[in-house]
Amino acid sequence: MPAPAIRTENLSKSYGSVQALDGLELTVHAGEVFGFLGPNGAGKSTTIRLLLGLARPTAGRAWIFEVDAGDVAAAHRLLAYVPADVALWPQLTGAELLELLAATGPGTDSAYRAELVARFELDLSRPARTYSTGNRQKVALVAAFATRAPLLVLDEPTSGLDPLMELQFRRTVAEARDNGQTVFLCSHQLAEVEAVCDRVAILRAGRLVDVATVPELRRLHRSEVTAEFTGPAPELTDVAGFELLGRADGMLRFSLAGPPAAALRALAAADITALTVREPSLEEIFLDYYGQADR
Ligand SMILES: Nc1ncnc2c1ncn2[C@@H]1O[C@H](COP(=O)(O)OP(=O)(O)OP(=O)(O)O)[C@@H](O)[C@H]1O
CATH class of the missing domain: 3.30.70 (Alpha-Beta Plaits)
Incomplete structure (x- = not known):
């Protein structure tokens, strides 16, 4: 069995009296597209912050391909991340941003990146300050998908994309899967999750409610x-x-x-x-x- 892309054991985080995440036990297999769902405040962003080593768990642990998520230097060589709110250096052009992101990330396939730039109709000559929300999201998506990172962590990646670009996103997720990459997708776009995910986890008030394939969930409902x-x-x-x-x-x-x-x-x-x-x-x-x- 290859190492799981993500594994958590009793992963918990509290902020004062707020239990943001409570004893999460999760295994995301290498190569699967995994949806992470829950209403506002369920603990999705908290989980992502713990997986990225941006916050420390109050209890429990998380591993990225069996590397402790707290070992940020090692874990981040294995993943690429698209945040929900993409902030970019305003004076750099799209082309400069992609070069910078490629230099800091886990290795980039430049030919595939050029294909993605065309696919997402990204104008690389403009400075980031002139980009719309959707365009900023596209820069982050192109940079992440062009890496050979075995794990892609995507937090609400398509909230700013129009329906045509949303379709291109789905196609690109399928290519990442074909390429053997694991995708961890946090999204409120349920049709998108239904279309691309092999399994979904449902979180509520910091606790895991269910993990199942969409057909399995359907049978229960x-x-x-x-x-x-x-x-x-x-x-x-x-x-x-x-x-x-x-x-x-x-x-x-x-x-x-x-x-x-x-x-x-x-x-x-x-x-x-x-x-x-x-x-x-x-x-x-x-x-x-x-x-x-x-x-
Ligand atoms: N830095 C913080 N300080 C205090 N409470 C926090 C902090 N971050 C998150 N919380 C609380 O933890 C709980 C989980 O929040 P989290 O942001 O993980 O939810 P979420 O599932 O990502 O929600 P959304 O869909 O709105 O992004 C919420 O009750 C939130 O108010």
Whole structure:
């Protein structure tokens, strides 16, 4: 087994009486694209700061490819980082910035970098002070993806990108994975996480709620079923996990949680003419976890 890209053991951080991160146990395998999700204040940025050695844990430890995250000089040779708020030296042009970032980072593939500059339509001749938020983000993304760093830590990397650039981002993440790199992606863009991540971790109030693949998460959550029928309506009220959403003449719409066997038996007893099952999106799953009632 290759060393995990990220491993944490009881990783905890408190700020005074605020427990920002509480006993995080996480393993991110080498080569996977891993989504890190949670509502505001869940502890995502705190985790990233601990992984980057920008803060010290109150308890527990973290390793980057088995290098202690606190050993910043060694750990940062293995990773590239894109922060949520990209700050750049205002007087340097895009081209100068990429050169500077390449000189300080874990090694850059210049041919691939040129391809990424074209792909993200980055005008390298302009000074950074004239860049929009999205352009600053592109500089950081191009610099990070052009490295051969085995781990890419991306914190809200596409919040300033338009939908076309968002697609280019997804394509570039897929290339990083094909290249054997690990991607740790912290994002509120759930469609993006759903599209690119192999597994996701869900964090809430400093604690890990779940780690699973998106299909696994889907199986745990409600699907929406529409059944059309002739004759008597199927009798589903006793089925565990059944919740009626609507009914009309010859049509029933309901949500279902858990295994569908009992519902299928009940449906089989009726004369069903059409059946559609819609699986929940990651966004719906996320809202299920963080429903307004218990925020
Ligand atoms: N330097 C600090 N001093 C005091 N409290 C802090 C500090 N940094 C974070 N916190 C608190 O720790 C908790 C976790 O914050 P964190 O920034 O890690 O959340 P987050 O999941 O990244 O949220 P967001 O999605 O809003 O970025 C919050 O309650 C926050 O107020």
